[in-house]
């Protein structure tokens with residue numbers, strides 16, 4: 001018998017001996033026993049191998065693994081691979097690990113499955129605009145079904161980074177500026193990916209990233225420094241990660257930034273103190289790409305050994321791509337800088353996830369070609385993506401009810417660099433999505449209105465200063481009844497390493513809009529972008545504006561649905577749109593300051609050259625119908641900490657179309673031991689009402705909703721006066737006051 005195989009069998013035998021009868025015991029305790037028995041027969045190098053994750057690559061001939069990694073896999077020096085998918089390919093790699101290493105420990109396959117795997121859903125910021133938690137969960141479920149059907153076990157998502165600086169390109173991958181909305185969405189994504197049973201073949205392990213506060217990079221420049229108070233960290237940035245972990249996320253990724261001087265990947269406070277001790281996290285922590293090596297550039301380690309020791313001692317279990325753990329940990333054990341026990345703990349956490357996924361029962365269980373064929377881009381998946389895409393669209397302006405367009409419109413000019421783009425529709429981080437299968441706006445409209453005449457002109461490129469295409473665009477606009485103007489950013493202008501210092505329409509696009517708008521033909525601007533844009537001119541001059549972000553595979557269909565009123569837009573902005581870059585950071589839950597704005601007093605908090613008001617407030621979004629809010633009714637004007645206050649409001653659909661409204665509830669604590677935000681989102685309901693229908697909605701406020709980090713950083717409420725606001729965005733609200741005794 002081949003000695004390698006013999007080793008595997010010995011290993012498995014040892015595991016079963018230690019395990020006893022699996023059916024009688026609690027599965028977690030059993031997995032722990034299996035992990036311990038496996039660790040007891042592993043060499044130090046094999047254990048360190050489990051802490052090492054490397055990428056697969058792609059060239060013209062397809063996917064391949066660098067020769068060094070193949071050797072390393074066979075030597076038991078690799079625990080996980082990322083960027084490898086497809087049943088055939090993952091099986092091939094898995095066979096190397098299972099058949100050719102001493103113990104046959106299966107590989108874990110990870111990938112950035114961020115907003116869909118093959119069927120691409122709207123970018124996460126767009127999904128967040130739906131405020132539809134059920135649809136968001138479904139999106140993650142579908143992504144997990146497709147990813148797991150292609151041999152994947154693990155996604156590097158959700159990104160739970162709160163972001164208040166739209167210059168930061170990665171804002172597109174999160175849920176915007178608000179910790180409450182961000183927490184709910186991060187939790188739903190985890191539930192969608194992992195399901196109720198991670199052993200189920202259609203689920204994958206989630207990875208909450210980037211721990212911590214990656215979204216607060218200074219000046220919105222990616223990978224930049226983060227410096228913030230513990231109060232801000234805990235009030236705003238940590239809750240969404242915590243919510244994702246409470247939802248059961250099995251893994252966490254470190255962030256690239258340093259936090260208050262200590263790079264996250266070497267940050268004991270973050271991983272050892274907060275994540276493990278305070279929150280009791282038991283899964284494993286992976287670094288971001290080469291982040292241990294980057295400790296050298298941060299200037300906190302002089303060589304690979306120091307960097308690895310810092311990371312492991314901080315509580316980081318797996319190194320992504322830099323190979324630093326493999327290179328140094330055995331030496332570090334010899335030198336007494338880290339202990340073998342620490343390595344056992346880290347390897348144990350990773351092996352536990354492999355057991356939970358069932359990889360030791362059958363390492364190929366996710367590599368079934370029949371399942372792959374059945375799941376990938378099946379019609380239900382496309383339908384779910386289409387549903388999510390419609391719900392993600394935000395109507396920003398609709399003067400004189402230009403929208404929805406009549407289905408009898410005769411001639412439609414479709415103009416702009418994004419009007420017939422397929423590639424941009426699937427956005428950044430589009431996993432294994434095939435852009436050629438996506439639907440452009442022009443295609444979607446043609447399908448929707450087969451009897452209309454379409455005139456198309458690109459007009460300009462997304463970037464650059466070529467205006468040669470303007471004449472054509474103006475020419476077709478003159479002949480049309482309406483212009484649909486698709487402008488915005490290229491898919492590559494948001495996402496990782498895609499920060500911008502100006503966030504207006506790139507290139508000559510605004511000039512194109514101006515030139516076409518001079519024709520006087522009514523215009524609808526369809527924005528496609530991965531962050532808020534400063535579109536003041538459009539807001540003042542274009543009668544109708546739709547924010548569509550990047551809507552994924554079915555983008556064109558979803559936009560067409562909204563343009564003709566087959567779907568009544570219901571999205572609300574999860575992030576504030578500034579008027580200019582100088583206002584950043586700008587968000588709804590700002591502090592009042594000691595000198596709140598007063599137009600008649602120079603010495604109050606304001607600018608000389610721009611107002612304090614944003615272009616569009618958080619939570620904003622119009623509908624084709626009109627929603628009216630009654631007065632707030634409180635069950636009492638007073639409450640005790642043990643009480644629940646009932647808040648009622650009547651919502652009426654006073655327009656002519658059925659529609660959905662996101663009813664938002666905000667609270668302000670008027671006087672507290674630490675200064676509080678002017679309002680904080682605490683609850684919302686997405687409500688469907690038929691035209692003319694009214695409904696009384698009920699919210700409940702309890703002590704937790706009134707709690708915060710007090711002056712001494714303890715968590716709890718303080719007696720005093722509170723204001724509750726309810727409305728369809730964070731500015732236009734009804735309010736009522738109550739007292740907490």
Ligand code: NOJ
Pocket residue numbers: 112156209288289496
């Ligand atoms: C770097 C990104 O920051 C992270 O989010 C991603 O998961 C890894 N690369 C792996 O692709």
